Amino acid sequence: MYWDISDLRRQTRHSDIAFWLHLLAAPLLVHPVFNIMLADTSLLNIILILTLYVLIASFSLAIDRRALMVSALIYVLIAVSTLLDKTTVVDLSFALTALITGSALLLLSAFWHQSRRFVIGLLPQAVCRYFPPITE
Structure with missing residues (x-):
């Protein structure tokens, strides 16, 4: 984040360095947390995983970087698929998961x-x- 803050307009080499640092750090931050959370696939835990993803997506929007969202995407697919398995009688839970997540x-x-x-x-x-800054 230090490199990102040093070039908010993303015009210098600092921004390029920040991009690669985000790309490297995102999976290192996301995977351990979601792996621990997916150990328990209770309904409450699945909802917590989806809530955490919404928070990650909001943070990604704020910093205008997509690396965190992409790193957590597989866990969201697993969580939504598990949620559909537990709450519906539809056999196509993975297909519905792909449709819902892809559309979003x-x-x-x-x-x-x-x-x-x-x-x-x-x-x-x-x-x-x-x-x-927000650009048009």
Whole structure:
């Protein structure tokens, strides 16, 4: 995050370094947490996993980097599939999981800037100064 903060407009080499650091650090941060959480596939734990992913997605929107979301994606697929297995009688839970998650990600990518503007708008101004400015 230090490298990201040092070039909020993403115009210098610091931004390039920050990109690769995010790409390296994201799986190292995400995988241990989700692995521990998926050890128990109770309904409450699945909901906690999905909630954590929403928080990660919000943070990813705020910092305008997608590495954390992508690193946690397989765990969301497993969690949604498990949730559908536990709550429905449909045999096509993985197909429905792919449809639901794929649709959500497609919408998020199509409306990334609007979603980012919304998330940044929820944060206090003192925190927003550490995030890249919103571009049109």
